[in-house]
Amino acid sequence: MTRSFHPPVRTLMGPGPSDVNPRILEALSRPTIGHLDPAFIGLMDDIKRLLQLAFRTGNALTLPVSAPGSAGMECCFVNLVSPGDTVIVAQNGVFGGRMKENVERCGAVAVMVHDEWGAAVDPQKVEDAMRSHPAAKVLAFVHAETSTGARSDAATLCALARRHGLLTIVDTVTGLGGIDVNVDGWGADAVYSGTQKCLSCVPGLSPVTFSNRAQEVIQNRAHKVQSWFLDMGLVMAYWGGSNQRAYHHTAPINMLYGLHEALVILEEEGLENAWARHARHHAALAAGLGALGIEFVVDEGHRLPQLNCVRIPAGVDDALVRRRLLDEYGLEIGAGLGPLAGKVWRIGLMGFAANRRNVLFCLGALEALLNRPGGVAAARAFYASSR
Numbered sequence: 543m544t545r546s547f548h549p550p551v552r553t554l555m556g557p558g559p560s561d562v563n564p565r566i567l568e569a570l571s572r573p574t575i576g577h578l579d580p581a582f583i584g585l586m587d588d589i590k591r592l593l594q595l596a597f598r599t600g601n602a603l604t605l606p607v608s609a610p611g612s613a614g615m616e617c618c619f620v621n622l623v624s625p626g627d628t629v630i631v632a633q634n635g636v637f638g639g640r641m642k643e644n645v646e647r648c649g650a651v652a653v654m655v656h657d658e659w660g661a662a663v664d665p666q667k668v669e670d671a672m673r674s675h676p677a678a679k680v681l682a683f684v685h686a687e688t689s690t691g692a693r694s695d696a697a698t699l700c701a702l703a704r705r706h707g708l709l710t711i712v713d714t715v716t717g718l719g720g721i722d723v724n725v726d727g728w729g730a731d732a733v734y735s736g737t738q739k740c741l742s743c744v745p746g747l748s749p750v751t752f753s754n755r756a757q758e759v760i761q762n763r764a765h766k767v768q769s770w771f772l773d774m775g776l777v778m779a780y781w782g783g784s785n786q787r788a789y790h791h792t793a794p795i796n797m798l799y800g801l802h803e804a805l806v807i808l809e810e811e812g813l814e815n816a817w818a819r820h821a822r823h824h825a826a827l828a829a830g831l832g833a834l835g836i837e838f839v840v841d842e843g844h845r846l847p848q849l850n851c852v853r854i855p856a857g858v859d860d861a862l863v864r865r866r867l868l869d870e871y872g873l874e875i876g877a878g879l880g881p882l883a884g885k886v887w888r889i890g891l892m893g894f895a896a897n898r899r900n901v902l903f904c905l906g907a908l909e910a911l912l913n914r915p916g917g918v919a920a921a922r923a924f925y926a927s928s929r
């Protein structure tokens with residue numbers, strides 16, 4: 543007989559999923575009700591309002607796509623991009639490459655603007671591309687690049703796009719809940735996130751929001767959206783206002799209980815407090831890593847507090863250390879991707895996982911496995927001095 547699955551106890555300090563808040567796990571186990579039950583419709587309304595708070599937007603078209611962050615990405619592209627369009631895609635890591643794939647699968651042309659992995663997107667290069675491709679309709683970029691730990695200046699990039707008459711698609715899967723995401727302040731048009739990073743919920747949902755400008759583009763499309771499931775025109779009939787909800791698909795009911803709880807937790811803490819908590823524990827971790835002689839990939843001004851991408855010290859066996867962290871400490875950190883594979887570790891401090899216990903635990907484990915002293919002491923000194 544096959545037995546029930548019981549996962550091992552882990553501390554998740556990689557690029558996602560991050561440690562799930564126990565309150566959210568409890569919410570997931572509440573009884574399932576029908577997805578057109580009036581009580582469930584009340585929950586959907588709550589989620590929309592709480593997502594507007596988290597995204598800092600008044601956009602009516604704000605909802606969680608019933609699939610992970612990658613589906614939120616695809617949703618933004620298939621709705622805004624039509625065959626024959628030109629899209630400027632800024633790439634400074636893995637996820638810009640996926641944006642290019644999405645553009646091309648929409649039958650559009652991607653004009654790529656490359657920056658080094660670990661650098662922020664350079665607004666000057668983006669503006670040059672807009673000048674040489676005046677027919678471009680959309681600028682797409684990643685706000686928080688999880689593959690490198692770099693944060694790009696979304697406000698500047700969105701302002702640039704508006705000045706040149708382009709819509710924006712912004713990936714903030716790793717940003718939401720960890721750093722400022724200001725959809726209306728930026729003037730962004732289509733923004734997507736995920737539940738498994740700084741919201742500390744389980745993977746499998748993708749909050750998205752569309753501006754009125756983006757909605758107009760969607761309503762005036764000459765071609766049907768190529769994806770039936772992700773067609774916002776259809777999804778809106780289900781998630782849209784008032785009491786006239788039409789069946790589109792069965793919402794992942796219990797996961798939405800989880801997302802609701804995650805957003806309630808964020809509202810209780812307050813956005814500013816959540817960002818400050820991420821910044822504080824990042825600074826403590828950075829102090830400890832510095833004492834261990836471990837260097838960051840990203841310049842100080844562009845670092846994501848929730849994703850610490852650091853160089854593996856010379857002579858250290860990447861796979862062996864990560865395996866020992868998992869086997870001996872139950873601690874998961876992330877490996878490098880693409881050109882950074884084997885060269886970096888990605889240490890996440892996302893949402894519920896951004897706390898002192900995790901910082902000290904991770905530093906203690908690295909200190910022991912690398913046989914280098916001083917990491918924990920440096921972090922503790924930081925905490926003592928920054929109370």
Ligand SMILES: *Cc1c(COP(=O)(O)O)cnc(C)c1O
Nearest residue numbers: 610611612637686688715716736
């Ligand atoms: C994790 C991530 C995604 C994809 O989210 P999934 O939930 O894994 O599908 C997209 N973009 C960025 C920047 C991410 O970090």
